[in-house]
Amino acid sequence: MAEPDRRTANGVREGWREGWPDEGGARRVLWGLRAYGFIVAMWVRSTMAYRTSFVIMLVVSFATTFLDFAAIVIMFSHVKELGGFSLPEVAFLYGTSNVAFGLADLLLGQAERIGRRVRDGTLDVLLTRPVPVLSQVAADRFALRRLGRICQGGLVLGWSLVRLDLDWSVGKVLLTVSMVLCGGAIFGCVFVLGGAFQFWAQDATEVQSAFTYGGTTMLQYPPTVFAEDLVRGVTFVVPLAFVNWLPALRVLGRDDPLGLPGWVDFAAPAVALLCCAVTGLAWRAGLRAYRSTGS
Template sequence: MTEAAGTAGPAGSAGAAGVDGPGRPGPRRGRVLEGLRAYGLIAAMWIRSTMAYRTSFVLMTVANFAMTVLDFVAILLMFSQVDALGGWSLAEVAFLYGVSGVSFGLADLAVGSMERLGRRVRDGTLDTLLVRPVPVLAQMAADRFALRRLGRVTQGVLVLVYALVLLDVDWTVAKVLLMPVMLLSGAGIFCAVFVAAAAFQFVAQDASEVANAFTYGGTTMLQYPPTVFAQDLVRGATFVVPLAFVNWLPAGYVLDRPFPLALPEWVAFTPPLVAVACCALAGLAWRAGLRSYRSTGS
């Protein structure tokens, strides 16, 4: 069975023939586009909804930004007592922090609301999404889209700029190219974690705390160098939930640091592949979750 997450895309394309069931060839790409379009439509509605309370929006954005700033102040305070953390300097840790912050911030902006899935399953409002002609994943991802989450991205960018000013990087073409690739792949990996965690909530509706451990917990972990963590944790973050590919590995290349777990240097360039693989797996998990919801109800 290839169907589950709602098939057939737009009615127009599906109306061509009565073929159904496994192996329908074309519509996958159409469905992705349809999903993105629906995402845009719904996100725009949420932006307009927040603008109905303009003052509240401004206050929330400022508060959001201030909170993330305080988060980095904690690291500055730490470095006022020590010169290095696990052998990494303040500038290097700031680099890790910035990359992790921007990647996570982008993912949180794009699909962060998916953690609300459990609640929607419990109160039955997920059903209202299932009767719409657009993919549920897109509707869920765009749910409560909040521009104020840009506060975290902004803070991440500022910290990253701060790090780059402080650092004396021996820039090469490869390193320059790796920067945007690293940030986008990192965002992709975090998106996958968000989606997979949401899919898990189809089965366990009150598991949003477990999900938070991997998303918010993950980004916090990545703000520190891998050398401060136990080898097993680093191994888990490399091979099980591959958060190490967000910054530890590619940043190690940019900063000319030895790689954790004695990994070869070329792994620094694998984040895009890892991100694609993670998103594919998360997509499958989502499908499985939605299928189980549709066969069991809430």
């Protein structure tokens, strides 16, 4: 018996075809990841067709992000400490923030383009394909040149680890790795949440950038240079402090300016999982609220 032509309220056919996995199950998630990989591979092959152009763009991306750290170095040529933090300590914050953000920007940064698709109606095309919309949006025009930010942040992080005089332990090593991975997940959630918000706002890219690009710039500096209300906001409202501030204070042996319990420094994985759950609900709500252009 042929499968019925199911349509949404706005007339767009849902992506139901032979081989479409069960909704809500692990198979759907795996299928979404597989489809994401296929689309990414396509864009990588396209990028590698022009290797010289790719290398130039990679170098430009590396150099552009390096200017941010150059500004910090120039700042330290006039002062010995910034908010009580030395240059290697600030470099540690800078490196963890940029690597985490770079991973999120590379893997999910295209979610900020969803507003344009909503406005011009091209989102309808994505809805007709038997692939999760988020996989298509995130992998669309996959920009391999964004590896430049990750490489630059990784070099600064490596330099800071060499210069820091710390008593390293297995716990501190795991906490540092967790900062990069969980921080990337948190930033990725912010990208997707911003994209979900654009289903209603349609043009909120600048608002989203304030929390993504603005957030990573803020996390490059010690929390002690900011007002306590701002630190509370990025801890309890938009949990960017869990990207690197709170765990980094534990690694560096610094006191928490908010006086939070010690276990909070290890809460980044739980916060990342909670953010993923909230993001998934918000994204599904945004898709349900979408109204086609009718074209």
